[in-house]
Amino acid sequence: MGGASWGRSTMRRLSWLLALAALAGCKPEDPPAANGGPAAGGSAQENRIAQARKLLAEAGYADGKGFPTIEFLYSTSETNKKIAAALQSMWKTGLGVEVALVNTEWKTYLDRLSKMDYQFGLRGWIGDYNDPNTFLDMFMTGSGNNNTGFSNDEYDELIRKANAEPDKDERRAMLERVEEILMTELPISPINFYVSQQMRKPYVKGWHSNLQSIHPLKSAYREDGQTLVINNNAEIQTLDPGIARGVPEHRVQIGLYEGLLNYHPETSEPIPGAAERWEVSPDQRTYTFHLRECRWSDGKPVTARDFEYAWRRVLDPATPTDYAYQLFYIKGGRAFREGTSIDPRSIGLACRDDRTLVVELENPCAFFLNLMPFFTYYPVRKDIVERHGTRWTLPENLVCNGAFRVVERVTNQHLILEKNPEYWDAANVRQQRIKFLPIDTVSTAFSKYDAGECDIITSVPLEFIRKLQTQPDFYAHNYLGTSYFSFNVTRPPFRDAKVRRAFALAVDRETLCENILKGGQKPAYNYVPTSFPGFRHTRLDSR
Amino acid sequence: MFGMIARRLAAGALTVFTIASLCFFITRLAPGNPFSGERQLSKEAMESLNRYYGFDKPILTQYANTMLNYLQGDFGPSYYHKDITVHALIWPALKVSTILGAIAFCLALMIGIPLGVLGAARQNQLSDHAAMTVAVLGICVPNFLLGPLLKMLFAHAWKALPVDSWPENFTAWELSRLLMPAFTLALVHVAYVSRLARAGMLDVLNRDYIRTARAKGLSEPAIVLKHALKNAITPVVSYAGPMAAVIVTGSIVVEKIFNIPGLGQHFVKSALDRDHPLLMGSILVFSTLIILFNLAVDLAYAWLDPRVRTE
Numbered sequence: 001m002g003g004a005s006w007g008r009s010t011m012r013r014l015s016w017l018l019a020l021a022a023l024a025g026c027k028p029e030d031p032p033a034a035n036g037g038p039a040a041g042g043s044a045q046e047n048r049i050a051q052a053r054k055l056l057a058e059a060g061y062a063d064g065k066g067f068p069t070i071e072f073l074y075s076t077s078e079t080n081k082k083i084a085a086a087l088q089s090m091w092k093t094g095l096g097v098e099v100a101l102v103n104t105e106w107k108t109y110l111d112r113l114s115k116m117d118y119q120f121g122l123r124g125w126i127g128d129y130n131d132p133n134t135f136l137d138m139f140m141t142g143s144g145n146n147n148t149g150f151s152n153d154e155y156d157e158l159i160r161k162a163n164a165e166p167d168k169d170e171r172r173a174m175l176e177r178v179e180e181i182l183m184t185e186l187p188i189s190p191i192n193f194y195v196s197q198q199m200r201k202p203y204v205k206g207w208h209s210n211l212q213s214i215h216p217l218k219s220a221y222r223e224d225g226q227t228l229v230i231n232n233n234a235e236i237q238t239l240d241p242g243i244a245r246g247v248p249e250h251r252v253q254i255g256l257y258e259g260l261l262n263y264h265p266e267t268s269e270p271i272p273g274a275a276e277r278w279e280v281s282p283d284q285r286t287y288t289f290h291l292r293e294c295r296w297s298d299g300k301p302v303t304a305r306d307f308e309y310a311w312r313r314v315l316d317p318a319t320p321t322d323y324a325y326q327l328f329y330i331k332g333g334r335a336f337r338e339g340t341s342i343d344p345r346s347i348g349l350a351c352r353d354d355r356t357l358v359v360e361l362e363n364p365c366a367f368f369l370n371l372m373p374f375f376t377y378y379p380v381r382k383d384i385v386e387r388h389g390t391r392w393t394l395p396e397n398l399v400c401n402g403a404f405r406v407v408e409r410v411t412n413q414h415l416i417l418e419k420n421p422e423y424w425d426a427a428n429v430r431q432q433r434i435k436f437l438p439i440d441t442v443s444t445a446f447s448k449y450d451a452g453e454c455d456i457i458t459s460v461p462l463e464f465i466r467k468l469q470t471q472p473d474f475y476a477h478n479y480l481g482t483s484y485f486s487f488n489v490t491r492p493p494f495r496d497a498k499v500r501r502a503f504a505l506a507v508d509r510e511t512l513c514e515n516i517l518k519g520g521q522k523p524a525y526n527y528v529p530t531s532f533p534g535f536r537h538t539r540l541d542s543r
Numbered sequence: 544m545f546g547m548i549a550r551r552l553a554a555g556a557l558t559v560f561t562i563a564s565l566c567f568f569i570t571r572l573a574p575g576n577p578f579s580g581e582r583q584l585s586k587e588a589m590e591s592l593n594r595y596y597g598f599d600k601p602i603l604t605q606y607a608n609t610m611l612n613y614l615q616g617d618f619g620p621s622y623y624h625k626d627i628t629v630h631a632l633i634w635p636a637l638k639v640s641t642i643l644g645a646i647a648f649c650l651a652l653m654i655g656i657p658l659g660v661l662g663a664a665r666q667n668q669l670s671d672h673a674a675m676t677v678a679v680l681g682i683c684v685p686n687f688l689l690g691p692l693l694k695m696l697f698a699h700a701w702k703a704l705p706v707d708s709w710p711e712n713f714t715a716w717e718l719s720r721l722l723m724p725a726f727t728l729a730l731v732h733v734a735y736v737s738r739l740a741r742a743g744m745l746d747v748l749n750r751d752y753i754r755t756a757r758a759k760g761l762s763e764p765a766i767v768l769k770h771a772l773k774n775a776i777t778p779v780v781s782y783a784g785p786m787a788a789v790i791v792t793g794s795i796v797v798e799k800i801f802n803i804p805g806l807g808q809h810f811v812k813s814a815l816d817r818d819h820p821l822l823m824g825s826i827l828v829f830s831t832l833i834i835l836f837n838l839a840v841d842l843a844y845a846w847l848d849p850r851v852r853t854e
Contacts (some may be wrong), residue, residue: 107575
C-alpha cells in the first residue's frame with residue numbers, strides 16, 4: 001500500500017464527489033416522481049388504483065375529500081426517508097390524500113409502536129428461522145410484535161393448531177389460510193421483499209450468499225492466507241450466547257460456538273454439528289441427540305451436560321435475556337421462565353449419559369431442528385460461568401467449542417478471532433485469523449472496503465448501487481424478510497378495512513423497487529416471502 | 544492561592560454532582576427503553592431485565608444507589624455492552640481521545656503561530672493575505688466536510704495515507720493513520736490561533752521596545768522571533784486552555800468519520816441506545832475535564848498576572 005497513484009477511474013472519483021455532495025446536503029439523485037411515467041406495473045397498477053379510489057369512496061372519502069390529516073411514522077434513515085417520500089406522493093396522486101411524514105430516531109420509534117402511539121408506519125421483519133411461522137405468529141392477539149391492534153380468533157387458533165400439527169401438508173395449508181386472513185384484513189400492507197447486498201473481494205472463498213444471510217465462519221477463508229476482515233455493522237453487545245440478541249452477535253458467535261446442529265454454509269439448512277446424529281420419536285415430541293467426540297477450546301470434552309446447563313440457564317428467570325422464548329418449545333420451558341413452575345425438573349431436558357441429550361417438547365414442532373444452530377441453543381461451560389460471572393466472555397476467560405476462539409477484543413475498534421486447534425473439524429478450517437470491524441456507517445465501511453482494508457461489507461451505499469451492481473465483487477441475494485407498513489386498526493380512519501385496502505392498493509411497488517430501492521428488491525403483494533417451496537400465497541389485490 | 548484552588552475544586556465537585564443528578568433524571572425521561580429492539584420484549588423478558596438491572600426499585604432508591612456507586616468510583620455495567628463495565632469502556636476511549644487531542648493541539652499551535660507571525664511580519668502583503676485566507680477557510684469549512692474530502696484525496700485518489708482507524712502498532716504506516724483526523728480536528732483552531740498570534744504580533748511590533756530594537760539595527764527576524772514573539776503569543780496562551788478542552792471533548796464527528804474508538808463514539812451511541820450508565824459516565828468525564836481545564840487556565844493566568852492572584 002502507499003505511494004501516489006493517479007490510476008483511479010474517473011467514475012470512482014466522481015462517485016466520491018457525489019458522496020461529498022450528499023454530505024453537503026444536496027442529493028446526488030432525486031427520487032423520480034412516483035406514478036410518473038410508464039411504470040413497470042403498467043395497467044395492472046392503474047386497475048389497482050381505480051379499485052383503491054372506489055374503496056375510499058365507499059368508505060365515505062370520494063377523491064380523498066374529507067379525509068382526516070394523517071401521519072406516517074418511520075425511523076430516521078436515508079433509505080426510509082426515500083421510501084416514505086415515495087409512498088406519500090403515491091397516496092397523494094393515487095387517492096388524493098395528504099399524508100404528513102413523521103420521522104423519529106430508532107428508540108423513540110420503537111416506543112411509539114409499542115404504545116400504539118401512531119396511525120400508520122413503515123416497518124420490516126426478518127425471519128428468525130426458515131419457516132413461514134416466524135412471519136405469521138407476530139400478528140397473533142397480544143403478541144409483542146403485533147403493534148397494530150389486529151385481533152382475529154380464527155387467525156390465532158390456526159397458528160396454534162399449525163404449530164402442533166405433525167403433518168407437513170396439513171400444517172402448510174393452515175399457514176396458507178393464516179396469510180389469507182392477513183391479506184384480507186390487511187392490518188399490514190407488504191411493500192417489497194428484502195435483498196441482501198454485499199461486496200466481497202475476489203480472494204475471499206467459502207462465503208456464500210443465502211436466504212438468511214447466514215455465513216458460517218468455518219468455511220470462509222482468504223486465498224492468500226492473510227487475516228480476513230469483515231465489517232460487522234455494529235459493535236457486538238456480548239459474546240455470551242445465552243444473552244445475545246442480534247445479528248452482529250450472531251455473525252461472530254457462529255464461529256466461536258457450535259450448536260447440536262450447524263448451518264450449511266451454502267443453503268443455511270441445518271446439518272450435523274456437535275451432534276453427529278439424532279432420533280425423533282414417532283409422536284414428534286421427543287428428540288434424542290447423540291454428540292460426537294469433541295472438545296472445548298481448553299481441551300475438556302463437550303458433553304450433553306454443557307448443552308443442558310446452557311439451556312436451563314437461559315430459562316432461569318434470573319438470566320437477563322430476551323431470547324428465552326426461543327426455548328419455549330421445550331416442555332415446561334415457558335412455565336419455568338415465567339415463574340408458574342419453580343421445579344427445574346419440570347423442564348423436559350435430560351442427559352442419558354455424557355454424550356446423549358434427550359429433549360421433550362411441549363408440542364410437535366416442525367422447525368425444531370432449524371432452531372438448533374441458533375445462538376440461544378449454543379452450549380456454555382458451567383464451571384467457567386460460575387468462576388468468572390459476567391466477565392466469563394472476556395478473551396482471557398472465554399472457553400468455546402467452535403472453529404475459532406477470541407484473541408483480542410477492543411470496543412469500537414476490532415474483534416480478532418483465531419483458529420481453534422481443539423475444534424473437532426479443525427482440519428477443514430482453512431482461515432487462521434479473522435478480524436471483525438464494528439463500523440455502523442455505510443459510507444465509512446464502503447470507504448474502508450474501497451481502500452482495501454476490509455474484505456467483506458454487508459451493506460452498500462444506496463447512492464452508488466446502480467454502478468456497484470455492475471461490478472463482479474457485488475453480490476445480491478434474496479433475503480428472508482419483508483418490508484411493509486402497518487396500520488393502527490384501533491383508531492379511525494384505519495379502523496375501516498376498506499381504507500386500509502385502498503392505501504395498500506395505491507402503492508406502486510414496481511416503481512418503488514425499480515426507481516427508489518434499485519437493489520434488485522422484489523415487489524411484495526403478499527407478506528410471507530415467496531421462498532418456501534409449495535407455499536400458496538394470497539395476494540392483497542386478489543379480491 | 545491554595546484557598547482559591549480549594550474553593551474552585553469544591554465548586555467543581557458541586558457542579559459535577561448537579562450535572563450527574565440532572566442527567567440521571569433526564570435520561571430516564573427520554574422515550575424508549577435500553578432493551579427495546581426490533582422484537583418487542585415479552586413480559587417475562589422485561590421482568591428479568593428489570594430485576595437484573597434494578598429497575599424494579601423506586602426511582603429515588605435507584606438514584607441514591609447510583610450516586611453512592613459513583614462516590615466509590617463504580618460506574619456500573621453498561622446496558623448495551625453487556626459483558627463490559629462502563630469503567631472498562633471509558634478509560635481506553637479517553638486515552639484514545641486524549642492522544643488524538645494532544646496531537647491536534649500541537650498541530651494547531653505549530654501551524655497557527657508561524658502563520659500568524661508571518662502574517663503580522665508581512666502585514667498586507669501576499670503572504671499575509673494567503674495566511675489569513677487559510678485562517679478564514681479553517682473557520683468556515685466544517686469538519687464533516689473536511690474529513691471526507693481529505694479521505695477522498697489522500698486515501699482514495701492518491702493512496703498516500705491509510706483511510707481511517709486507530710493505529711494497531713508503531714510502524715510509520717499505522718501511525719500515519721493519525722494524520723488526517725488530527726489535522727481535521729486541528730484546522731479550525733489553526734485558524735483561531737493564527738488570527739490571535741497575528742493580532743498579538745501586530746500589537747507588539749508597534750511597542751516602543753521594538754522600535755528601540757530596530758533603532759539598534761537588529762535584523763527583522765531577530766526582532767520578531769527573539770523579542771516580539773514571547774509577548775505576542777500571550778493571547779494564544781489564554782486561548783490554549785479552552786482549546787484543549789474543546790479538542791479533547793469535541794472530536795465526536797471526527798471520531799465517526801475516521802472510525803476512531805474514542806470517547807465521543809460512546810457519548811453519541813450511548814444516548815441513542817439509552818445506555819444510561821455509559822452516557823452518564825461519558826458526561827461526567829467530559830464535564831470533569833472541562834472544569835479541570837478551566838481551573839488550569841485560571842491558575843495559569845494567576846501565575847502570569849499577579850493582579851489576578853489577589854482577587
